[in-house]
Amino acid sequence: MRRLNLILLFLLFQSAAGYCAAPPYELYLKGNLSQAASAYAELAAASPADPRPLMNAAICLKQAGRYYQASSLMTRALERAPENPDIYSELGWLRFHLADYTGARSAFETALQLQPKHSRAELGLASVYANLDDKKRTIEHLDNYRQLRPDFAGVDYILAWNYMNFKMYKEAESSLIEALRKDISFTEARLPLAGIYARQGKFDEAWNQYYRVLDYAPGHPIASKMMKILEGKLSKQPEEIRPPFRITKPLVMEPLDALENLSRSVKIRVGIGATNTGKQGRNNFLRLKSFEGLTVTGKASGKLYATIPPDETWTVHHDGRSVLLKGPDGKLHNSFQGPILVKPAKPGGTVIFDASSRIKNPWFRGADRQYRGYVELSPGSRGIEVVNVIETELYLLGVVPSEVAPQWPYESLKAQAVIARTQVLIRRSRGGIHKKQGYHLCDSQHCQAYKGKSIEANTTTRAVVDTEGEILTYHGRPAYTFYHSNCGGWTQASGEVTGWGDSPYLVTKPDIDPAKAQAPLDPWDYHLWLTGNPDANCNYPGRVRASEFRWMKIIRQKDMTFRVNKDYAVGELLNIIPLRRSPSGNVNSLRVIGRKKTITVTKEHLIRNLLGFSSLKSTLFEIEINRFKDGKVRNYWIYGGGWGHAIGMCQSGAAGLAGKYNLAYKDILDFYFPATKISRIKYVKKSGK
Ligand SMILES: [Zn+2]
Ligand SMILES: [Zn+2]
Numbered sequence: 001m002r003r004l005n006l007i008l009l010f011l012l013f014q015s016a017a018g019y020c021a022a023p024p025y026e027l028y029l030k031g032n033l034s035q036a037a038s039a040y041a042e043l044a045a046a047s048p049a050d051p052r053p054l055m056n057a058a059i060c061l062k063q064a065g066r067y068y069q070a071s072s073l074m075t076r077a078l079e080r081a082p083e084n085p086d087i088y089s090e091l092g093w094l095r096f097h098l099a100d101y102t103g104a105r106s107a108f109e110t111a112l113q114l115q116p117k118h119s120r121a122e123l124g125l126a127s128v129y130a131n132l133d134d135k136k137r138t139i140e141h142l143d144n145y146r147q148l149r150p151d152f153a154g155v156d157y158i159l160a161w162n163y164m165n166f167k168m169y170k171e172a173e174s175s176l177i178e179a180l181r182k183d184i185s186f187t188e189a190r191l192p193l194a195g196i197y198a199r200q201g202k203f204d205e206a207w208n209q210y211y212r213v214l215d216y217a218p219g220h221p222i223a224s225k226m227m228k229i230l231e232g233k234l235s236k237q238p239e240e241i242r243p244p245f246r247i248t249k250p251l252v253m254e255p256l257d258a259l260e261n262l263s264r265s266v267k268i269r270v271g272i273g274a275t276n277t278g279k280q281g282r283n284n285f286l287r288l289k290s291f292e293g294l295t296v297t298g299k300a301s302g303k304l305y306a307t308i309p310p311d312e313t314w315t316v317h318h319d320g321r322s323v324l325l326k327g328p329d330g331k332l333h334n335s336f337q338g339p340i341l342v343k344p345a346k347p348g349g350t351v352i353f354d355a356s357s358r359i360k361n362p363w364f365r366g367a368d369r370q371y372r373g374y375v376e377l378s379p380g381s382r383g384i385e386v387v388n389v390i391e392t393e394l395y396l397l398g399v400v401p402s403e404v405a406p407q408w409p410y411e412s413l414k415a416q417a418v419i420a421r422t423q424v425l426i427r428r429s430r431g432g433i434h435k436k437q438g439y440h441l442c443d444s445q446h447c448q449a450y451k452g453k454s455i456e457a458n459t460t461t462r463a464v465v466d467t468e469g470e471i472l473t474y475h476g477r478p479a480y481t482f483y484h485s486n487c488g489g490w491t492q493a494s495g496e497v498t499g500w501g502d503s504p505y506l507v508t509k510p511d512i513d514p515a516k517a518q519a520p521l522d523p524w525d526y527h528l529w530l531t532g533n534p535d536a537n538c539n540y541p542g543r544v545r546a547s548e549f550r551w552m553k554i555i556r557q558k559d560m561t562f563r564v565n566k567d568y569a570v571g572e573l574l575n576i577i578p579l580r581r582s583p584s585g586n587v588n589s590l591r592v593i594g595r596k597k598t599i600t601v602t603k604e605h606l607i608r609n610l611l612g613f614s615s616l617k618s619t620l621f622e623i624e625i626n627r628f629k630d631g632k633v634r635n636y637w638i639y640g641g642g643w644g645h646a647i648g649m650c651q652s653g654a655a656g657l658a659g660k661y662n663l664a665y666k667d668i669l670d671f672y673f674p675a676t677k678i679s680r681i682k683y684v685k686k687s688g689k
Pocket of ligand 1: 441444446447
């Protein structure tokens, strides 16, 4: 139905434009930017009073990197609409990026006269004053901007960026801390903060910040290098700077009968300690224990090799070919060339891996990890491979709170439980992408996040129990229930993204109450929508971080050139142009023009990983290129929306639908996966029980 509406709107637009060929917005989405600009220019000639075609043509040219032509079109649009503050503001930005600060200032000032609280004009004016070295006015206008976008981490980041340029490090430090409070994953803010600490001689704090960068951007070259440099200067042991999370013995055993039904479900195999690309980290050794005691048996032989008493910690080591089991005294107990099973000695017990900073896999370094079911350990080529064998429903108890916040509206937790369960079925039935590694799913976002028992929460456990066995189906078969953290206001159809297949229920639609849906239907509206703070199910202040819905970063030319050349030898960067976009605005094709070579990147994860050292939260972005007077690139301003691939269910939007509109989980699933239905799988009871 929504799809039909969109098509109708497109047709309306077409007939209004009097076009028989592709409408200009379609040309824009396809990345034919010059053609789109000409088509809009023709429209402008046909209707001499209408400013909008000129504004649209300007946005197309701007995206193509032709800022001079864009600004002259914007000036012409002003002749048709002299009272429009948005046009003045955008003209100001074009001039700012062309290093015409006097021209930019007058455009921003006019915008603010026409509309006193214009947020982009406030930011623009601040940026102009920063370049004119006027500290007082820069900060004054940034403060105004902060009042207009209070939850947006980008505000504090830009403030900090300017404080650092003014060498006001104390102020920069507090702005960066504020940015990180609003967006914990803001790597670009963490790096300068670490730099400030190092400059002040606070080496422990600096080291800690670099360490945390690696949480979000594993292998980050600057952070890794700096940590090595700082290691000799630390006043404490790394474990004291970052004490690991320890699991303590529960005072009361949980009531087993409540979970009895769940433990009748089908067992699955989950690869533990994987990175976001789905590969298991290197387990050179592991520390094992259980509050209930453990048994160690051979998988093939079934032979009992060891009984580990409650609370006693043993270790397993990898010597290149086998797994060595050592007792608490460090003495070798056994050595195994094949898989072994480590099982709790009592029903309902768990296996615990004690954290240690000497383990190479970061998953087992910063926190103790606790698993229901049992664990299979095998000698692999790179280390000990860890698989958690666990009943589907018990696994879900750890998935739902790893994927969404347990304090979110209850119906959205149930929706998450149903689609996570459906994912398990899909992965099991196809043998899965991890077939070679010998498990059905890994425990990272690559499949779905699963942090084990210690993250379980009452609300999410109840959501799993209340939906027990329920999955989403399409024509009687499990549906591909993809999901993502935040779509940014518009979901993407799977068919639009390279390599995602085409499922009829994975559709593109505005993530908003259909009654309010007003889709951007031209480049101008799209630009205002992305750089503004529009209404959407996933724009849900108080429940969803504003920094997941809208974000920004500024990347220096030097850093961007270095990053791109790591993957593609294009030489000095000259331009970056988003070409093809989905109707949702997500970039599906990105052109990067270097002095030596031009490349086009089309894969979702490659586009996200290319622009900066930590990957972009999504492909829903615009990029503005800021240049010096001589035309050389100074830096890149990226304005983005959403977190994740935007296909299937928007988790933040589900929270919004449940919390803002009181939708039940069935209606939420119907909104994101139209034409699917909920079916119930019956788990076969185990024989003898
Ligand atoms: Zn995976
Ligand atoms: Zn959304």
